[in-house]
Amino acid sequence: MRPASAAAADVAPAQTAPAQRNQLATLRSLLPYLWQYKLRVILALSLLVAAKLANVAVPLVLKDIVDQLGPEQQALVLPVTLILGYGALRLASSVLGEMRDAVFAKVTQGAIRKIALQVFEHLHRLSLRFHLERQTGGMSRDIDRGTKGIAFLLNFTLFNILPTLVEIGLVAAILLGKYHWTFAAVTFGTIVLYIGFTLGVTEWRMHFRREMNDLDSKANTRAIDSLINYETVKYFGNERWEAERYDRSLAKWESAAVKNQVSLSFLNAGQASIIALGVTALVWMAADGVVQGTMTLGDLVLVNAFLLQLYAPLNFLGFVYREIKNSLADMEKMFGLLNRNAEVTDAPNAQVLDLAPAQVAFKGVSFAYDPERPILHDINFSIPAGHTVAVVGASGAGKSTLSRLLYRFYDVQSGRIEINGVPLPALQQDCLRAQIGIVPQDTVLFNDTIFYNIAYGKPGASRDEVIEAAKSAHIYDFIMGLPAGFDTTVGERGLKLSGGEKQRVAIARTILKNPPILIFDEATSALDSQTEKAIQAELKAISANRTTLIVAHRLSTIADADEILVMQGGQIIERGTHRDLLAAQGQYARMWALQQSEEQT
Template sequence: MRNVTDQPNAEFSWRSLTALVPYLLEHKVRVFLALSCLVLAKVASVGLPFVLKNLVDTLNAKDSVEPALAILAVPVALVVAYGAIRFLNVILGEVRDTLFGRVTERAMRKVGLKVFNHLHKLELDFHLNRQTGGLSRDMERGISGISFLMRFMVFNIVPILLEILFVVGIFFTKYGWDFAVITLSAIVLYIGFTAYATEWRTRYIRAANEADSQSNTRAIDSLLNYETVKYFNNEKYEANRYDEDLEKWESARRSNRLTLFGLNSGQALIVATAMTCMLMLAAQGVVDKSMTIGDFVLINAFMMQLFMPLNFLGFVYREIKGSLANIEKMFLLLERKEQITDNQDATDLTIKQPSIEFRNVDFAYNKERPILQDVSFTIHPKQKVAVVGSSGAGKSTLVKVLFRFYDVNNGQVFIDGQDTKTVTQTSLRENIGIVPQDTVLFNDTIFENIRYGKPTATDDEVWKAIKMAHLNDFVNSLPDGKDSKVGERGLKLSGGEKQRVAIARVLLKAPSILVFDEATSSLDSGSEQAILKSLREIAEGHTSLVIAHRLSTIVDADQIVVMEQGRVVEVGNHKTLLEAEGRYYHLWKMQNDKL
């Protein structure tokens, strides 16, 4: 299995092109019409030099016996025909691009959505290790590269090769093998040199992209942690690190530019040599009367017309390789297999009696470091069960396993008697609501952040949740009321305010099971008591799992599960656990001056 850090390779890059075929076939009529315009435009472009030849020969005629008016009429007609054909060539190209624009734009939209959905399907472990800035830049370049590939593969590579065949055939049949051989040799040499040099250059394109992604990652990471940078007075340190990445980008771009100079110089030498040889032969033909001035002009026009797209072919090939270097990481990302998937026969979770059971659960992020070991306990319907223990005991891991962000290594997790592995992930998470330790909000209004708990909710339903969370006074006190922006990751709100938003979200979602993952551990005592009151209100009548650090917040729990080093060491209520004078007793003693 590949992962997103694997180095791309040429085989995979070209194989990526096959993934674009379905997007072309989806719009068969548009593609057919666009290709028809392409062929007609190429036929018109091949006819232009012949019109130009006849025009020159007509103007060069000295001994015509036709009346002056007739002599004038012929070149005027040819000039008009030349203009009409050139206009038709341009218009056909514009119609072609307009028709095909819809195809490329739809493909970009669908691929972008596919990558976005795929990222959300990948396991939590992937997202914990990703670099957001670099990932977003890879997606941006990849989607842009798709547009280039679809347009230029269809509308440039094939027509350029078609035009080459037309011109070489005309030279061979009308002017002899020497003209055809020079032209064909120059084309083969040009394409071979371009392909070799472009393969050589691709490493520098990739290096520039890597440096660009790294610098973007560094910038975003620093800006997201703006407060931390300020707290430690590390603006200069961050700027120096960012400049180091920019220096790598500058160096890679310089190498890219120098290799481009070498490529363009070689291409120009091949074109100039071929043009010189062809025009020398054509000039010799005019001198010995085997060719007319019109033929000289026709050959010159064909060579210009041929090497312009041939030069463009070099550009297209370079850009295709560059685009492939851009999209290969995106396609490698799409190839990454989902670690957490629904079974083929998975059913929706149906809850009548919202109970939770952890049965002999083993789990480890890394095989060498087990996190949960033979964990078993049950939460009966409408019970409030708290899980406590020292840091690293595995408390928060229970939440990740319950939500099925990870699959357990051994054992089972049941909700209302149904194994969570046998139900769909969507239905599982629909029935569980969480108030997390750190509530991260979107950079949107406070109202829309609460509505996120149930995107289809009406304004009245959102206001009801706000009131139940005792948040209405705060919302109304804001300068813009419910339309007040909360800032990046909710930085404009205090910890207690963000927790109330999380509570309102859960109330709006109205799940069967509630999870509180150290929901008050980062709050001051005053805020904690206010939030605890709200939590008790919403937990009443619900099945609740509470992950707690402060034992004073869970003394009212129906049952307390004490964990140590990934194992359940004690189970009971607050009173019985204190009387047992076990691990819970010692934790309570450490957190309180006296029992």
């Protein structure tokens, strides 16, 4: 959902010095990926030089052909050898260039693949905080532009800028050696003027491209966010409001795009004027030499051929330089993602342990997502191996934060969490999370089949294992009633399924994982009463002999827990069994009475 680019906020022009540092850092970041293919790079550069030598030799042979066919030579036969040599050189120039591209293709595509994979893996290593704050649409556009920028940068830097510079040097040396020094002087002067103009104007207009990139990412984020929330838009009839928001973004992008095009036209016109002046001056000098008798007709053809051969890539060099600058700008944000430090990392000596059976302990845990808004205050409780502890309380009491901390999505600010006496930071994250299974309140599924989503709990699971998990979660009959059965696609975020159906898929997925620690975060909140009773019996069966933490709203579902914690304002205000808490006539007893009265009405 975007035009060629799109819009959403004004961005201040980047300062030159920081931009230069960022571009150099981006180039340095790219070099290790290229050096993995150093033999291919060396071979491609060798083919590049050979192709340019053949290309520069073409006008020299053409000069000899013209001179031999001139009226003063009175040629009686065709210069066959020269003509064949001319054709062979042109063929060699093209073939060597194609061979160079073929050899280097593995370098380009291999580098893109490795960088894209590294970015993908790094994004999964970043903390939950980053992913809660990210803008998915804009981030995807940054990665897409960055990978395309790599391909452009590699191909055009090595195969356009470098060969053009080689060719300029060869042509200038030939002109200086064969003709009056003024030919080389005019050639160099034109090149210097052209490059100076190109660099100056390109640097001036680069901020338009940066602005367009930011506007593109932000507008794409708005469009994707609106489409993901399609039902919400429809519920409130806000299609026009969404269109107007998107159009305001596009209006800002339009303004930046117009400025970009006007500045580009100015640059192109200036480049064309410089080249026209240089070509006219050199042809004038060559033609005057022919008239004066100091140069042959072949010399005129040679100079003209060199000019066409030189200024065509030089003109292209201006475009390439602009696009390379654009590519560097595109790549900056992608490499910036790689520079984001993971908030939660493994210690150098982190252990891999078998945590079954598992005993969980929260010891003096305090935590805040934002330092100005504490969530948990001095939380102390333990879950003996094979026992079940339930946590209840009003929304915002900090119940779900306990599961996030146990998964180590965040590190606690004070206190510590232990499993079998080992603090979480002393365990490798992969090891820790492999020991925990969760059925979250808000289940999000992959846009794939039901089979894939259940099997995600244990990649590589057999079909029989997936079927057994579905039966345990009481969703097998529903699945078999669908036309495509287990091969039914659930849609983006599982939107083709109801809340209860998604919840049961999540339960089946966790059953299949078969971990020693279970977390049920309002696991049956989306189920009807009949299904909930059936599922509760199954959850009780699978949690037997497992260490289980239940976050619940309906107190009837956790009445048989070994211990119940009542939380309020990030603190544990009551604890005990269901019977003990009712006898205490405190907050839990009031919550129980309220829910019982609601169920009876």
